Amino acid sequence: MYNYSLLETSCYYLIQEQPEGPISLIKVNLETDYCLFITRFGETETTEWRKKQDSIHEILELLSEEKIKEWQAAYYSSEDAYYEDGEE
Numbered sequence: 109m110y111n112y113s114l115l116e117t118s119c120y121y122l123i124q125e126q127p128e129g130p131i132s133l134i135k136v137n138l139e140t141d142y143c144l145f146i147t148r149f150g151e152t153e154t155t156e157w158r159k160k161q162d163s164i165h166e167i168l169e170l171l172s173e174e175k176i177k178e179w180q181a182a183y184y185s186s187e188d189a190y191y192e193d194g195e196e
Contacts (some may be wrong), residue, residue, distance in 0.1 A: 110167050112144050113160035120176050122168040131168060133179070149183065 115121055120135045137155070138145040148154045171179070 110164040111160065112146075112158045112162050112164060114164075114167065115144065117144075120171040120179075122171065123164050124166045124168060125164055127165050129165070133171075 115134075115136045117136050117139050120133060122131055122133055124131050133149040135147045135149070136144050137147055143157050143159055145155065145157055148156065
């Protein structure tokens with residue numbers, strides 16, 4: 109069992125918070141004495157505060173700069189697809 113205190117600011121991680129839970133991509137934006145401010149990427153981006161001592165079942169991977177660029181190209185290009193049919 110891990111916790112959020114192991115994560116570093118400005119890094120992207122694939123984590124699993126529960127043993128049978130979904131895999132999440134997060135980025136650590138800010139660290140305070142007791143908490144981390146993170147962005148969680150899914151269908152939409154959400155931000156939230158997590159206590160450093162909040163548990164994480166598994167830290168699957170710290171993404172490399174190369175993988176982040178590949179992911180950003182795919183994630184943000186699919187976001188633009190919603191607007192191609194004239195809906196805004």
